[in-house]
Amino acid sequence: MKKLAFLILSLICIQTAIAQNTKLAPFFKIGTSDESISALSTTIKSNLESNGFKIIGEYNPEANPNLGVVCFTRKDLQKLCLKSADRGALASVLKIGLVKKDGKTSISILNPDYMFCAYLSNYETEKNAYSKITADLKMALESYGKDYEPFGGEVKTDALKKYHYKMMMPYFDDPVELNEFNSFEEGLLIIRKNLEAKKGNTELIYEQVFTDQKIAVFGIGLLDKEDGEKDFLPIIGEDHIAAMPYEIILQGKEASILHGKYRFALYWPELTMGTFMKIMSTPGDVEDFMEALTE
Template sequence: MKKLIFSSITIILFSLSVFAQDIAPYIKVGETTNSMQQTSEAVINALQNNSFTILGKYNPENKNNLQVIVFTSTDLKNTVVKVSDRGALGAAFKVGLVEKDGKITISYTNPDYFLRAYMQNNYVTFKSVFQKFSADVKTALATLGNEFKPFGGTIAANKIKKYHYKIMMPYFTDPVELNEYSSFEEGLKIIENNLKNHKSNTVLVYKVIYPKEKVAVFGIGLQSKEDGESYFLPKIGEENIAAMPYEIILQGKTVTMLHGKYRLALSWPELSMGTFMKIMSTPGDIEDTLEAVCK
């Protein structure tokens, strides 16, 4: 009887420890002394050789020592769109390259972290797909390093879906509406045309379009030197560069973005309130820029 009780307690404690596991937003793969071009090509080849699709790449802040490579997989792309409340935001994952002191650090956005945030209660429903995606990414990038060290702060796994930075701050479920159109097709045309013309100092990094579902996601570089990436990234930390670019999502007739006070905090959970205050205007600046892109 005592053995049975002891075994039951052990199982419960193990279950609680897994449930309360802390998860970081980024995974460091390793470092290399190769050039940025060589490293970028190696990352792209590693991903493509493992059946991933490259969606785009760019240099945040227009800095040659920073690069982001955006990718997806067919299974992930086709799964996340089944989640009607902005699930398609989870279609794109990123590798970040940061060159400093003659070395390039390779990292990527952690699927276990961001998919829990973006899928909300639906994460469990498609957990097997997401876990396979995560494992496949690690396998693909293992040719470039062997550290696979989590970094960038942590949030308890069971709290990620309800994450917000502080009391009265927005959640995932508090998006910002940027515009409403007469149809999905009209919205798509306006947004694509504005991005083509680099309206409001923006650049299109990637897009994922689901014509049947009438859903489209755009990853947008914010190139204004006054209030874009050049302004806020050095203040909050370029190590987390894989957080970029910023996204908007068109669903049906409505285009929205994640609130800056949520999106930035989720991507930089280690931010102190003091540092956050240094970019107090940034959430509003991003909203203004992306709203202009949508009109």
């Protein structure tokens, strides 16, 4: 009996070690197409909706017609993410990136499990439910490719759960606090008003409001020609556009964003320090754009 117990314990330890050493990439390349971004977006959205997903936004990053992002969600995903109290709603939006080069359009997705692992406190305990969402997404897109080639770098799952780029760099739980309002309703009103006015050359791409939980997430295009997406995306890599748009989250009375030094490093984990230095001002620029939307 003791030998059996020891064997079981050993197997558990081995499985745990394997899980901790599993590596995840931030993106999957699905395939390429001769179709335009506009035509692809239309069929992709139809396929997603047929598989129970809800389209909540789309846009052209940098206002570039050769770049496209489709944003979508699903009710079971929303419910799961809301269980993770620390800004878990940020993970409730999945994204597809479209990049046209030399007459071909490449199709990629933000790897759901990469984002879930990095953002959500309940990822491990509800892994089966999250895995089903990923499987359903792959099924919805199988007509565009089935290989799902990982790209964009790799991070071990145990490191992803407490990810930061370098020593002294911010973690997920080191957000930038933008503003505190008198109420959730006031915050919602002010942010919506500023987005409607396109303050700071911003554009509302999607909005999710969870009234009962007093949580709202805004996906925001940063279209300023000098300091927005047009400035930093060509430097760090447009192939990763399924990481866009950047988000504001309003929880209760507080509006915040993930720190740029965390978020950019998370979705561009292969960035060298030299390249990171080329966008040294970008995290501050993003903070300025987002803070203005809360004033």
